[in-house]
Amino acid sequence: MVSDQDSSSSLKVLAASAVALRRMQWLQALERIATVHEVGDRQTLEHKMVALKPTILLLDLALPELRGRGGFAEIQTLSPSTKIILLTKSPTDNEGTAMLEAGARGYCSADMDAVLLTKAVKMVQKGEVWVGRKVISHLLDILVALTEQQRNRVLPNADPSFDVLTPREKEIVQQIGGGSSNKEIANQLNVSEKTVKAHLTSIFRKLGVSDRLHLALYVNGHRPSFRA
């Protein structure tokens, strides 16, 4: 079992900000759990990233010549294993989302108090992510939208006409759109589940959809006029 102290003795933190006061606050907050190195400009930062390969980089987004997201990504390539926590005076949900997408492991207010900063560093060290709740909501929205896009990309030009289906298949399609399981459909139509599955395979093929989810969405969203 590794005690808290043992695990932290190897924790190397690089604190990058042009504001000396801020660096001092970070240093004071973290000196009990980590070895903290400070830098105040981009050039020294690049040098130290390569030389130290810190566990964690606390990076003030206002660092001169950092140039936002692109600059942050360049810094990351100097030490890919380093987990970067970005700090900014005025965090926004959009920027936070973009930074996390670009690989940051934390995004928070530069004025965070010592207790929170310590917690954030420990969390990120453990492989978790430190962001505000609103940013998480935002991230989920994007994830859901991208997942849907990805799904639709599978069949970009599929334009199934439900006319190609037999009356029985149309019945099944409508039940799928209502959330019915194969078993429920089988009971409803008084056939075996195996028969329902066979029908589904035929339906997927005829309509060019990939699975039940895709079919259900198609019936609901894309063809509101459809009637079995």
Place this chain on the structure above:
Amino acid sequence: MPSITVMIADRERRRATTCAEVLRRARGIRVIGTVATVREAVARAEQQPDILLLDLNMMADSDLAAVPLVRARSPRTHVILLTGRAAEAEILEAISHGARGYLGAVMLRRFLTKAVRAVRGGETWVSRSMVAKLIDRLADLSAGSLQPRAV
């Protein structure tokens, strides 16, 4: 303020009862129905509950269609998954398809009410370690490297 309306869709009757009990004691939250199939949950989405508590197994059995189907009928409804143990991969999939949070059975008594209020308020109920995985997935999707699900 009008009360938060909750629908429970759970095949596990004991867990559904626990949820209903916990929520009945909470101020400003009203359970408007309990169902045990996706079909019923989808049909009753017309009642536009603020929150749908959904059995993760039911979500999985519907090939992940349950949440999109409910939300197509009732966009205001946010879904919180009721999960068993060690269901991380399934939870990740379900969240990618629109669920806003999840709770294991042991968490219900302590956190269900809190989770319902948070998700109703536009927040999520997701652990930090899960957030890290969601971000990894997001990065993969952005890079276009994720393969579509097999049929």
